[in-house]
Amino acid sequence: MGGDRATGLQRQLPASSRLLPHQTPFGRSGHRTPLSPRTVAGWILRHPDSLCEVEQLRLKAVLTHCPEPETLTGHVHSFAHILTERQGQRLPEWLDAVRQDDLPGLHTLADGIDRDRAAVIAGLTLPWNSGVVEGHVNRIKMLNAGCSAELASHS
Structure with missing residues (x-):
């Protein structure tokens, strides 16, 4: 239920202001899947060497688009x-x-x-x-x- 609200809110934002504009390797091609704060926090808290290549790329995309993280x-x-x-x-x-x-x-x-x-x-x-x-x-x-x-x- 909470994920539905987050997805709905993200769709309301203009594409240029979305926090995580990326294509997911886990879903349909071109489908945008919002990342949860918990997922991003998990990547930040883990040793960088323990992240798989996809996680490293997705974290890099988050960090590129948002200076606070x-x-x-x-x-x-x-x-x-x-x-x-x-x-x-x-x-x-x-x-x-x-x-x-x-x-x-x-x-x-x-x-x-x-x-x-x-x-x-x-x-x-x-x-x-x-x-x-x-x-x-x-x-x-x-x-x-x-x-x-x-x-x-x-x-």
Whole structure:
């Protein structure tokens, strides 16, 4: 139902202002299929090397026609690099860059990181982690949930 509304709205826009004017390799030749924001977000969040050729081409078309996702993609990939390479010292620079762009969703993320900036930087920089402790906490929670469910079924 929601897809029908999105398709209807897209048809009402002049062809020159449509966000995603492309031909789909999945449908009839020449048939325009609007991409969902979830699909595009999935492509942005995945490592570029994990996208198939069609996904890479379609993402490139989106980024060519709309500057906001291109800026967002740059920030997402930069943040992923900071996380995977454990470069916490680069976080303040990344936060400043995010705040210079009009991307409210990332501003919310930046504000959340700022509330505990020192801990986030330490977590991205120091070699220690609390993974073992968190594993035990999760195991205890699961055991407690199982006991609670069993007690409820006997009541």
